[in-house]
């Protein structure tokens with residue numbers, strides 16, 4: 001099946017061709033015809049499936065001639081994703097005269113105000129800053145034809161759904177609405193019932209299956225040796241570029257500092273860094289100036305970085321969905337990538353949840369010649385039993401042991 005038969009406009013086809021796309025991905029095959037008919041759509045698909053083009057190509061085909069109206073609004077949870085999606089639109093519309101503009105926080109209002117006043121055809125925005133502009137009456141959405149809510153599960157995690165609702169309330173009723181989310185929990189079903197009309201539903205693959213091109217491994221270790229093991233993994237792995245995930249922003253900064261001391265070219269990406277620093281980090285990592293990037297989930301969610309050969313989870317993700325998203329950073333577009341997760345005894349319940357979620361058990365590996373301290377995680381059955389016992393024991397103050405997790 002080629003892009004030619006899907007009903008896309010000539011200039012958009014040309015743009016996709018220029019990007020080197022020869023065949024549509026499964027989500028593109030299914031979503032493009034639906035979007036072209038004007039129907040609402042709820043699609044569950046992981047990042048890395050080509051979902052940006054799945055919505056951008058048909059929407060742009062419908063906006064072939066520029067008009068002085070904001071006709072398409074895309075909401076994204078993070079600045080990085082918004083930038084990435086805006087770039088994708090720019091790439092696909094390079095043979096068109098339509099315009100796209102980016103609205104997000106952390107930068108000045110001036111240019112954004114001008115773009116909004118000029119009524120670019122497509123606006124890609126994060127909810128908070130767009131609402132600011134809306135409150136200042138700087139946004140005219142009366143000509144809006146298509147509203148795209150992307151990465152909605154992440155917007156939910158970040159507490160953005162009330163903002164999203166306030167924005168939706170100001171969009172014209174006779175619009176087309178497209179909702180993309182890796183998972184569709186109840187809150188998102190409610191949102192969808194509220195803001196979509198009789199949507200077509202598309203689910204691509206088993207939503208929870210990690211990319212098949214990723215090799216996974218768990219590396220058990222004592223808490224005190226986590227960093228030492230990370231260093232050993234870096235030394236022994238033949239990698240092009242590595243993305244390391246930590247649970248907290250402080251954790252990301254700490255690992256970044258320690259890796260620098262050990263002569264790695266490394267940069268951190270998280271939401272406490274300034275917008276300029278975040279752009280520099282991402283650009284530097286993409287360009288190969290940094291071989292390692294240490295990031296928190298939220299900052300790195302959905303980021304498309306070609307050639308990430310390895311992902312290392314320094315902390316076990318607390319939500320199994322995050323495991324799938326994190327390792328989705330590697331193994332994109334058919335390249336085989338490796339995903340390592342450092343696991344400690346306390347994290348065992350999350351480890352088990354991940355395996356249940358992805359429906360496979362992940363091999364436990366030990367590095368040869370690494371001087372391991374003993375840890376209960378080397379005998380998981382015993383570690384699980386003692387964790388369970390500890391959780392059941394109450395102190396005289398009524399606190400549960402094991403209810404606070406140390407990381």
Ligand code: AMP
Nearest residue numbers: 021023024025047048049050051052053
């Ligand atoms: P996304 O899931 O939208 O983040 O896209 C993941 C990556 O796949 C991006 O680098 C896209 O440029 C690329 N991509 C999207 N569609 C295609 C296609 N039909 N053929 C090849 N690459 C594609």
